[in-house]
Amino acid sequence: MKQHKNIRLLSAVMAAGLLFAGCSNDRVDEFFKKIVQAPPSSIERDVKGHEQIYAVHAILRMGYKGGMIGVGPDGNDSVQAYNTYHLVSSATSIPVMQEIDIAKDDDGQMTITTERDCFDVIASDDIYYGLELKYYDQNGMLINHQFSGYPFTKDKEGVNIPDEDNATLLVHQHFFGIGNASLDKEVADSTSAGHGQQVRGLQMAYPRSLAAQPTYYDRYTFRAKDGNPEPATKFSTSNIYAPDGFVLGKNQVPFDVDLAWKAIEVSGKPEALQPYTVGGKTYRLFKTIDPMELNRITPEIFTYEYRDTDPVEEELGKLFTEAYNDDFTDPDTEAPRQRYGHTVGFLRQKRSLDVGSDMDRLGFKGVMQFHRADIAFQLQVRICHIMNKGQQHAGESEKPAKYCNTNNSEHGFLWDFNQLQPGWDSFDIDYPLSVRVIANTKDGEDKCFEDVKRFYPAADKAQLWRMLTQPRDFFIQYRQNVVLM
DSSP: OHHHHHHHHHHHHHHHHHHHSSSOOTTHHHHHHTTOOOOOOOOOOOOTTOOOOOEEEEEEEEEEEEEEEEEBSSSOEEEEEEEEEOOOOSOSSSOSEEEEEEEEOTTSOEEEOSSOOEEEEEEOSSOEEEEEEEEEOTTSOBOGGGGSOOOEEEOTTSOEEEOGGGOGGGGEEEEEEEESBOOOEEEOOTTTTTOOEEEOOOBSOOSBOOSSSOBBOGGGTBOEETTEEOBOOTTOOOEEEEETTOOTTSOOOBOOHHHHHHHHHHTTSGGGGSOEEETTEEEEEEEBOOHHHHHHHGGGTEEEEEOOEESTTSOTTOBOOSOOOSSOBOTTTOSBOOOTTOBOEEOBGGGOOSTTSOBOOOOSEEEEEEOOSSEEEEEEEEEEEOOOEEOSSTTSOOEEGGGOOGGGGGGTTOOOTTOOOTTOOOEEEEEEEEEEEEEEGGGOHHHHHHHHHTTOTTOOHHHHHHHHHOHHHHGGGGGGGEEEO
16 A cells, blocks of 8 residues: 555656646746755756646537638638537436546646546447647636637838747647546545545546446557567566456456556566566556557547637637637737637638638637447546657748648648657647446447437437437437537
């Protein structure tokens, strides 16, 4: 038990390092003083333009691909919309809208504070999920817009020019991948005088089945070498215990909480090479999959399409009914950009309002699809502060690396959701959202229904199947609750 406490403390420090490794410096030193007695840090971590994130509100809404709508200054920029539904009613067989709240606890650790701690979704060609992420500062103020700033300044002649050195838009992007640990959860306890209790998160929680005794999916868990699992070394730091002689690809390695903690305890030490016997079975440590390889194959499990609007808090297609000042100055009028009468469109590079200009990507809003069922995984969410620069074409001046994917020249040189690059390791926040893909419509009505009933026993078979296979017809009754993405 003492060893577990020490491991937990180490894990807390590592998690805090990820959360504070991005752009803000507020109270970082005070947090670490509780753990390590050392002089205050003198490293400058501040980047102008946004505050530190203290809380997260994640919203997942079910929906389907809708029709074309007109957006933009004149409403003549035609874009494809997704109809998602903000529906809190429990009248449907499965949740249409799900919400998870995360906030820093008294120790500075990001902790789930809602009863729901996992998103339940269905794999389907017809069903899409709109993911909206809202971030708050220590005063509870929404700060999403602070990551999309593209301010202007005056040059020596008094002409308005982009202030790209202070443009937060140019250096921030969410990336979405597969993680291996869940957050702790705060649970209300009537006997604790309002302080609550915490349920410890999972470790080594790589993609695994939904069986009563879950097993890992080897392809997304273990590092392979010549078709075989690669044994741990005394220097490898991320390893998992598997039964002696297990065969890669059979997905038979059990996920066990105690084995996960034991693996963390001995990894990176000489005893990592020794067999471990418990319950009459012998286990050995094997290396986990390379993170970059896992990022590459993530689209086998889910895909994500960026759907950021400009500004990020507004709904696609919404009409601006008053002037909107978002730090943009019109060079011709020297006045803040006026939005009265405009409809909200997608975020474009350099905050352009010109139809046809290249899109941009932040990741506060996006649409997801899931592609295989019977799987639980950690959706790892990262706001990366991309400090690198690069070139779109040889011999040109350098640009922010966010816009230097030379393999995507047709779409603004942007990086996709799973293309976090080696060396991009500065994050404003880095956290997991637990996801269970509980059924797949491709398995047919009967099996899909039985799979859903495992988690939602009150599901209605006919209603469920209509919702999943004829979403346009089913959701017409909730048209007043539609949120366009």
